[in-house]
Amino acid sequence: MFRFFENLVDPYCDYPQEDRPPTRLWPFMKAYAEPFRHVFIWTGILSVVVAAIEIGLIYYMGRVVDLLSGDPTQVISDHGPELVVVGLLIVFLRPVLHMLDVALLNNAILPNFGTLIRWRAHKHVLRQSVGWFENDFAGRIANRIMQTPPAAGEVVFQVFDAISFSLAYLVGAAILLAAADTRLMLPLLIWFVLYALLIRWTVARVGPASQAASDARSTVTGRVVDAYTNIHSVKMFAHHDHEMSYARDAIENTRRTFQTEMRIYTLMDMALVTLNGLLIVGVVGWAIYLWVQGQASVGVVAAATALTLRLNAMTGWIMWALTTFFRQLGVVAEGMQTIAQPIDLVDDPSAKPLRLKDGRIEIRTLSHHYGRGSGGLDRISLTIAPGEKVGLIGRSGAGKSTLVKLLLRFYDPESGCILIDGQDITHLRQDSLRRHIGMVQQDSALLHRSVRDNILYGRPDATEDQMIAAAQQAEAHEFILDLADPQGRTGYDAHVGERGVKLSGGQRQRVTLARVILKDAPILLLDEATSALDSEVEAAIQDTLYGMMEGKTVIAIAHRLSTIARMDRILVMDQGRIVEQGSHSGLLAGNGLYAQFWARQSGGFLNPEAAE
Numbered sequence: 001m002f003r004f005f006e007n008l009v010d011p012y013c014d015y016p017q018e019d020r021p022p023t024r025l026w027p028f029m030k031a032y033a034e035p036f037r038h039v040f041i042w043t044g045i046l047s048v049v050v051a052a053i054e055i056g057l058i059y060y061m062g063r064v065v066d067l068l069s070g071d072p073t074q075v076i077s078d079h080g081p082e083l084v085v086v087g088l089l090i091v092f093l094r095p096v097l098h099m100l101d102v103a104l105l106n107n108a109i110l111p112n113f114g115t116l117i118r119w120r121a122h123k124h125v126l127r128q129s130v131g132w133f134e135n136d137f138a139g140r141i142a143n144r145i146m147q148t149p150p151a152a153g154e155v156v157f158q159v160f161d162a163i164s165f166s167l168a169y170l171v172g173a174a175i176l177l178a179a180a181d182t183r184l185m186l187p188l189l190i191w192f193v194l195y196a197l198l199i200r201w202t203v204a205r206v207g208p209a210s211q212a213a214s215d216a217r218s219t220v221t222g223r224v225v226d227a228y229t230n231i232h233s234v235k236m237f238a239h240h241d242h243e244m245s246y247a248r249d250a251i252e253n254t255r256r257t258f259q260t261e262m263r264i265y266t267l268m269d270m271a272l273v274t275l276n277g278l279l280i281v282g283v284v285g286w287a288i289y290l291w292v293q294g295q296a297s298v299g300v301v302a303a304a305t306a307l308t309l310r311l312n313a314m315t316g317w318i319m320w321a322l323t324t325f326f327r328q329l330g331v332v333a334e335g336m337q338t339i340a341q342p343i344d345l346v347d348d349p350s351a352k353p354l355r356l357k358d359g360r361i362e363i364r365t366l367s368h369h370y371g372r373g374s375g376g377l378d379r380i381s382l383t384i385a386p387g388e389k390v391g392l393i394g395r396s397g398a399g400k401s402t403l404v405k406l407l408l409r410f411y412d413p414e415s416g417c418i419l420i421d422g423q424d425i426t427h428l429r430q431d432s433l434r435r436h437i438g439m440v441q442q443d444s445a446l447l448h449r450s451v452r453d454n455i456l457y458g459r460p461d462a463t464e465d466q467m468i469a470a471a472q473q474a475e476a477h478e479f480i481l482d483l484a485d486p487q488g489r490t491g492y493d494a495h496v497g498e499r500g501v502k503l504s505g506g507q508r509q510r511v512t513l514a515r516v517i518l519k520d521a522p523i524l525l526l527d528e529a530t531s532a533l534d535s536e537v538e539a540a541i542q543d544t545l546y547g548m549m550e551g552k553t554v555i556a557i558a559h560r561l562s563t564i565a566r567m568d569r570i571l572v573m574d575q576g577r578i579v580e581q582g583s584h585s586g587l588l589a590g591n592g593l594y595a596q597f598w599a600r601q602s603g604g605f606l607n608p609e610a611a612e
Helices: 002-006 025-068 072-126 130-134 138-180 182-229 231-236 240-292 298-339 400-407 430-435 451-456 464-473 477-481 505-519 535-549 584-590 593-600
Strands: 361-368 377-384 389-394 415-420 437-440 523-527 553-557 569-574 577-582
Touching: 002 072, 025 072, 025 138, 025 298, 072 138, 072 298, 138 182, 138 298, 182 231, 182 240, 182 298, 231 240, 240 298, 361 400, 377 400, 377 415, 377 577, 389 400, 400 523, 400 553, 430 437, 437 505, 451 464, 451 505, 464 477, 464 505, 464 535, 477 505, 505 535, 523 535, 569 584, 569 593, 577 584, 577 593, 584 593
Parallel strands: 389 553, 389 569, 437 523, 523 553
Antiparallel strands: 361 377, 361 415, 569 577
């Protein structure tokens, strides 16, 4: 039975992906709710039916009170079958309808709705550019991805469990009282108007307050995760107290925003108790007055009393449900600041896969300043022949990494273009472009998975032997066999910790090299590929690196000039431009900037801040 309801909606069903999702709340929710449309309709109908049954029970209990005022024998004789039928309906039909209502809500909607939002939100965020991630905290992004789905699920739950039920119940209550005596509706209507005004006052304040509280919680998460992610720096600089103070500011702001939110609820509760007292006195008192005047039966008084006591119990729940509804909408709205952000770096509709023939790279008057007007690259033009090995050096900020990021299309250039075998990379599919490029970065961060998973990230369909061969080429196989994690996994199955923290810098770099060796891409980018290696391991790997480069088009960034001395051509960058190029010996003979770098380096390292 459970499986039937749980499978009514597939949260992973296909859907049209939007680069610019709705930025307004209700269109945003509607887009996610589309697969649940039919389930929502049936849940709404059943919610109304269940409310009608509850009203009907109160009405019938009033009728029973009136029947019991007569002769018992006559009552049983005249109404016995009716009482039996009603009893059977209460025992058998009512639970079935209630079960269907609950099963649709608890088993068909809640687990799948949150899953669908989390899945699609994560998929959307993963499509964002590297620059987008660089402008936010990973912790805050993750927090919004995690807290928005349950908040949206709570919104849907309150719509069907409380709002639709309570509206149907109030309409039914008005009909019941009107059927007994139209005058009984008057205190109910007065109460309802005051109750609606209280709801309006509460909702107008709860939405902004809850969004502020949610944003404050996300800030706390971002700061805490930032400290945990950089725990080595925190410990190394003995900044425990500084981090506590930094976190406390955010935590205290969270407390203040939550206090503001809770004050609203306290005032709401006080007003609600007063209103409910007026409701009980108004409806029951009037019903008793009508009974005294002989214009209402004891059953009417009993039904009116039961109804008002039930409303008294429900109003707090309804109010809490409504405030929860709008509070969770505030959480969803806060999450939309991440989930609904447009994807600006997208494939052209007519984008095609890269057809790589030779590996020729042409860069034509390329400029990119990250929107600042300075820094980055400034009108770079360059041609790298197929199979050519190019070294790239320059001070920090000279534009080396920017050039590599643009080649990978982590950003689109502000002007100019990059062509690979004559194909403009902005007209290529991003995944196809990057599959043809291998990259070893200076920051050799690894996934918090096994060594095997990290190496196979380069080529998931590789065999075990191919993976081990790549690790051996990277001088990593021996130390991998000695690895063990706290869960008892060893060797290639050992997990490396967040960003590979359980490995040394040199070990991480060698695993990263193994991953790129396994990928065997025809274009190779090296950004300080051996910077984390000791001299002995670097010497052993240098031949491996040059072996990797055979037959590939290579761009290598280096501060250790000895690592690129054997390159076919060396480019010297300064202030976003190429100021020198040539072979190692030719550049030294030219006695220019490269020669100054070479003369000033210590142990083969470039001083990136050296003056001209």
